[in-house]
Amino acid sequence: MIDRKWIGHELPASVLPIERSRLQFFAKAIGETDPVYTDTAAARAAGYPDLPAPPTFLFAAELDSGAAFRLVEDLQIPIARLLHGEQSFMYYGPVCVGDTVTVCSKIGDIYDKKNGALEFVVKTSQAVNQRDELVAEMRTVLVCRN
Amino acid sequence: MTPITFDAVQVGDELPPLQLPPVNRNTLALFAGASGDHNPIHIDIDVARRAGLPDVFAQGMLGMAWLGRLLTGWAPQSRLRRFDARFQGITHLGNAMCCSGRVAEKLEAERCVRIELQSANQFGQTKIVGEAIVSLP
Numbered sequence: 001m002i003d004r005k006w007i008g009h010e011l012p013a014s015v016l017p018i019e020r021s022r023l024q025f026f027a028k029a030i031g032e033t034d035p036v037y038t039d040t041a042a043a044r045a046a047g048y049p050d051l052p053a054p055p056t057f058l059f060a061a062e063l064d065s066g067a068a069f070r071l072v073e074d075l076q077i078p079i080a081r082l083l084h085g086e087q088s089f090m091y092y093g094p095v096c097v098g099d100t101v102t103v104c105s106k107i108g109d110i111y112d113k114k115n116g117a118l119e120f121v122v123k124t125s126q127a128v129n130q131r132d133e134l135v136a137e138m139r140t141v142l143v144c145r146n
Numbered sequence: 147m148t149p150i151t152f153d154a155v156q157v158g159d160e161l162p163p164l165q166l167p168p169v170n171r172n173t174l175a176l177f178a179g180a181s182g183d184h185n186p187i188h189i190d191i192d193v194a195r196r197a198g199l200p201d202v203f204a205q206g207m208l209g210m211a212w213l214g215r216l217l218t219g220w221a222p223q224s225r226l227r228r229f230d231a232r233f234q235g236i237t238h239l240g241n242a243m244c245c246s247g248r249v250a251e252k253l254e255a256e257r258c259v260r261i262e263l264q265s266a267n268q269f270g271q272t273k274i275v276g277e278a279i280v281s282l283p
Contacts, residue, residue, distance in 0.1 A: 029180035063182030080197030
């Protein structure tokens with residue numbers, strides 16, 4: 001069983017600089033063909049200051065920083081039993097090349113179903129830019145199959 | 147692309163579906179690097195086998211990123227207010243996912259639409275269901 005003491009735990013802040021080559025790599029990896037995501041001129045023509053980070057990109061912040069893997073270790077969830085159950089994003093402002101986004105998360109809840117056969121970890125995150133403007137909120141549900 | 151307007155959209159309208167090529171190991175390796183998800187269970191068959199799985203499988207966030215492409219191909223990303231996904235099944239090598247969406251509700255006060263999303267493979271197995279809220283001019 002995952003120790004319930006982790007409810008309320010705050011993860012260390014993860015700082016993600018939004019870089020052009022990374023966004024272009026991400027676009028390639030997901031097969032994105034819309035030039036808004038790879039060509040700065042197309043992005044500007046569409047009204048963005050530079051290439052926008054695609055809708056799910058901010059999930060990278062805590063992967064790059066190691067905070068996401070550290071959490072799984074802290075909770076002692078074996079990687080073979082770990083599943084991503086749900087993911088939500090709420091958007092409040094654009095995130096583009098040149099921005100630096102800081103993601104801060106806490107564990108909102110840990111609960112189980114089916115007499116502990118499945119355990120759920122709910123993580124909520126806030127993402128702010130370099131001007132301290134809230135640009136997105138995220139909610140992640142991790143599932144551990146026991 | 148002709149901008150989609152709130153008044154022109156009807157409940158039941160379908161987004162143009164997005165058909166993906168079959169998932170292969172190269173797809174997973176590229177997404178591991180680009181997304182920052184270096185969990186070897188998605189890229190190293192030895193790790194997957196030690197975990198009791200027959201082979202590597204796709205990152206959930208790859209499937210969600212594809213649903214994101216479906217959405218931003220329909221309306222500009224700056225219009226996206228909310229995007230939710232529930233991962234219902236593992237996407238295996240060889241699965242060719244089709245992302246689809248339909249307008250489920252018009253939220254008149256906010257001039258937003260609620261889109262129901264789905265990602266299913268060539269055998270009709272649903273792997274992700276989701277929802278999005280999109281603000282329309």
